[in-house]
Amino acid sequence: MENKEELDQLRVEKKRLESLLDFGHKVSSRILNLDELLKMIMGETREILDAERCTVFLRDFDSDTLYSKIADGMGSREIRIPLDKGIAGAVARSGEVINIKDAYADERFDTGTDSKTGYVTKTILTCPMKDKMGESIGVFQVLNKRSGVFDTEDERILLLLARQAADAVENAFLYDEQRKMFESFIDTLSDTLDKRDYITAGHSRRVTFFAIKTGEAMKLMKHDIELLKYSSWMHDMGKVGVREHILSKAGKLTDEEFEQIKSHTVFTREILGKIYFKREFRQIPDIAASHHENIDGSGYPRGLKGMAIPFFARIIAVCDVFDALTSKRHYRNPMPILGVLNILKNDVGVKFDPVCVEAFFKINLLDIVRGINLEKVENFVIVSDDEAILQKYILEDFYRVLSSSEFTPAQSMVVESFARYYGK
Amino acid sequence: MENKEELDQLRVEKKRLESLLDFGHKVSSRILNLDELLKMIMGETREILDAERCTVFLRDFDSDTLYSKIADGMGSREIRIPLDKGIAGAVARSGEVINIKDAYADERFDTGTDSKTGYVTKTILTCPMKDKMGESIGVFQVLNKRSGVFDTEDERILLLLARQAADAVENAFLYDEQRKMFESFIDTLSDTLDKRDYITAGHSRRVTFFAIKTGEAMKLMKHDIELLKYSSWMHDMGKVGVREHILSKAGKLTDEEFEQIKSHTVFTREILGKIYFKREFRQIPDIAASHHENIDGSGYPRGLKGMAIPFFARIIAVCDVFDALTSKRHYRNPMPILGVLNILKNDVGVKFDPVCVEAFFKINLLDIVRGINLEKVENFVIVSDDEAILQKYILEDFYRVLSSSEFTPAQSMVVESFARYYGK
Incomplete structure (x- = not known):
């Protein structure tokens, strides 16, 4: 019986590790168009974390803002957030993960976007995307886990994904520069x-x-x-x-x-x-x-x-x-x-x-x-x-x-x- | 009993997947000095594949040669091989894996290096390192698996490692360029x-x-x-x-x-x-x-x-x-x-x-x-x-x-x- 449990657990973990490896391969083997890359990253992340939405914010060092060109449910409108505001900003500044189990009960949550789009945010998991120097070059955010709340394992996985994505994004920037x-x-x-x-x-x-x-x-x-x-x-x-x-x-x-x-x-x-x-x-x-x-x-x-x-x-x-x-x-x-x-x-x-x-x-x-x-x-x-x-x-x-x-x-x-x- | 076998198998696989993920992280999170990067890649690869030696050859497109500055057992002497010669050259040209179970029985094997260094090569596994365009930018080679001969699973893993290494090397080149x-x-x-x-x-x-x-x-x-x-x-x-x-x-x-x-x-x-x-x-x-x-x-x-x-x-x-x-x-x-x-x-x-x-x-x-x-x-x-x-x-x-x-x-x-x- 114990064996059975460990077996199930191992099967799940193996599957997850394989998707992570697969993700790494997908983001790194792409020819580097930043927009396409981000779109793909967001889709894969949503899938792996069983979340309704995913947004990747990039940091604009000149204006000290976070921006996202392609956000789920936002059409092609660009979102831009000052670095000293909101949850994403806090994550970029501190470099720490923020995991919110009930958005509307959290004072840091800004309801503005929801009221504009009609979407109802329930749970939020946000982690920083760091470059090789350890500096936050962006923020990864997933909303509304379909099967409940985001747990510590999800945090670990999002960090892993963010790290792989950071590499690919840095590379795309490098080409662009x-x-x-x-x-x-x-x-x-x-x-x-x-x-x-x-x-x-x-x-x-x-x-x-x-x-x-x-x-x-x-x-x-x-x-x-x-x-x-x-x-x-x-x-x-x-x-x-x-x-x-x-x-x-x-x-x-x-x-x-x-x-x-x-x-x-x-x-x-x-x-x-x-x-x-x-x-x-x-x-x-x-x-x-x-x-x-x-x-x-x-x-x-x-x-x-x-x-x-x-x-x-x-x-x-x-x-x-x-x-x-x-x-x-x-x-x-x-x-x-x-x-x-x-x-x-x-x-x-x-x-x-x-x-x-x-x-x-x-x-x-x-x-x-x-x-x-x-x-x-x-x-x-x-x-x-x-x-x-x-x-x-x-x-x-x-x-x-x-x-x-x-x-x-x-x-x-x-x-x-x-x-x-x-x-x- | 069947469960026991699957359990053992899964444990091994999980461990392997984790080392692969870990490898990906290590190669991508390094500040990019190409020599150090290659040294680290070779050490990790040797470990993961349980091989005695590992060499990473990079391709010099100007002279159409493969070269390696840091090869196990070669001191700091640079090895340079024309692309149309030897096993590494064949792999770079064809883009295919070559797995040799008995080096001295294989006519493609050049005994020259062994006779110079006194090393005895037994088994060889060589795979290409491809960039995002699918072009071979180098060759990955491991020698003498400690526990026997390299199998198809080893081939698969070496290809995975080579892919992750290719990303990191490309990135280092990009910085350098x-x-x-x-x-x-x-x-x-x-x-x-x-x-x-x-x-x-x-x-x-x-x-x-x-x-x-x-x-x-x-x-x-x-x-x-x-x-x-x-x-x-x-x-x-x-x-x-x-x-x-x-x-x-x-x-x-x-x-x-x-x-x-x-x-x-x-x-x-x-x-x-x-x-x-x-x-x-x-x-x-x-x-x-x-x-x-x-x-x-x-x-x-x-x-x-x-x-x-x-x-x-x-x-x-x-x-x-x-x-x-x-x-x-x-x-x-x-x-x-x-x-x-x-x-x-x-x-x-x-x-x-x-x-x-x-x-x-x-x-x-x-x-x-x-x-x-x-x-x-x-x-x-x-x-x-x-x-x-x-x-x-x-x-x-x-x-x-x-x-x-x-x-x-x-x-x-x-x-x-x-x-x-x-x-x-």
Whole structure:
């Protein structure tokens, strides 16, 4: 008989341990989107603890609040609680578990949410979620155990779950921070360039915009678009190594000055070569430094030919020339758009890879207009009528229209719409 | 009787599940030093699987090898195996478990290590360690189960352990990558500055060196030294926003030009304000932008006074002036060292915080010499006799020596030693 009891007990414990292990596996093997991760964590926790509801609050260290984006029964509204208020706040501050057997009899319980949602909270179990330093990075809360009140075993399990969840959340944050840091640094590098080379300010961002659109027209995968994006964003970085008076010289450059300009591609490789890129981004310096190589071997700095030029550099080359010719310089206006497109077409197989030019001409005309005006944030609006007209064309169609000797009324309209946003 | 058997079985299983959960907790709650983490993982795994030895191989994606720094019985020698060789390589490539009951009867087994170390391998269990994308990032290997051969249950457990370890290792890598990326970006930013402002190239790194030494003299904690380090490294970043001809002007600046120079502190705040720093480093822009504030309120850009100036900015201020005066400019030689030190002392309470100057004068003279010559990598050597003499003095003592009217022979020696590395 005693055996029977111990057996039952052991079976229950074994099952519980297995769900805990399983939980650990599930939260850790997820690709890390924080919202999805939290949703899954909450569902599993509800199940394991036989509770009606579960909420995971994360701590916002900047504003010292706890917030939850996805709470059971709250739709997608964000809940935000100051750290010095309520049960969750108390748990985050003290790092201790709070187990309430009768919510309405407890003065710490705030009935506000219940009266708003119509839910009746009976029992509450709340525990902290601690990071590796032992600091509370959030709070785990379950409500209304279906089979009675939460006991000390439930407390132990919730703590275990919270610990595993904390790991996964920390990891997701880490990925997120890495991405934010990475992008902000690139942005800062390109800003330092703009600060100095004010004539071409915004060039890197516009080229990046066009490169992404070209990549999308080629149906590149998300990861490749990222690599392309960062490479274009930094392609002119080496210009910080070229003397200011040469960069901003309006007239014809001497041979020696032109050699100095050319050296920016070498500097780009040198500077970017010092950055620690994670594996997926190791090619960035090579791509970025090859955007002046021509497909026929007449480019610089290495005179690479054809397939020897990194593919993404060949995309950037097209976007780079397009932006240079369509942008205003202090000594000249943007070239008429037909002239620009003719140059791109004429240089296919000479400077440019046919595949890249073809993809570039597949970009939607509305995106072209957006790209050209990317940095004009103030007072720049594309009116919706023009938007509707522009998005009917890809660049190739628009090019055919411009090249024809006469316009139909519909063609005139797109030419006029485009003109309203070009060369201003 | 049946009950008895099931009971025993359940007890064993429960114990095993608990050790697995415990393992998960241990590997995930460690502060992340990869070497320590791996050591702990190997010890626990050996224990849980009752094996004589355990090795964790990590995959080096650059060279396509597996390596292990800490392997049982190998001392601290690194083992490196090409991915296309041996049992570990096969496991990493195929992602499948290999369980060998008799090593010497298996042709895949390489007896080389055994014959080198004298160890006799009998049984081998090897499984892959996969990341969240399902890619093998390493290999887990246990040797010689004490109680016989490894069975399928052992395989299952090793896979579970490997999965938990993979999480922890990935996390450690992530931290490591974040740090590397961060430092390389800062280095790149400061390099872009050096490329343009070649007259003061190396200034940021030298100031950083002196700031760290000052911080150490103050016995600051490791984390604070880091904050100080990154802030000094970037203190002059805003100079990218100042026109080149003003930065490099040799003669006296006009008022307007000086105003432009001053604006570099504003630009520093602006540029660094755009970088996403993690919480511990949020103060960097504020510290970096305040290094020209004077303690008496006569500094710029904000004319902050005393304690209103961030403490670390007050440290940087001292190091900044010290480096400016001890460095060669194209229009002047370094100022004689006594003159430099007199200026620092005279400006205590005017420009400088007394606490910071006092700490600066506690820097060891050998470190001062090293800092001054930090960027002279080629052909720069401090001979060991001088080293021995210099390190007997802190800067304060050296200052007293220099200020005295007559030198003892020992004092003459340090003055001469110092002179050999100053102003070259």
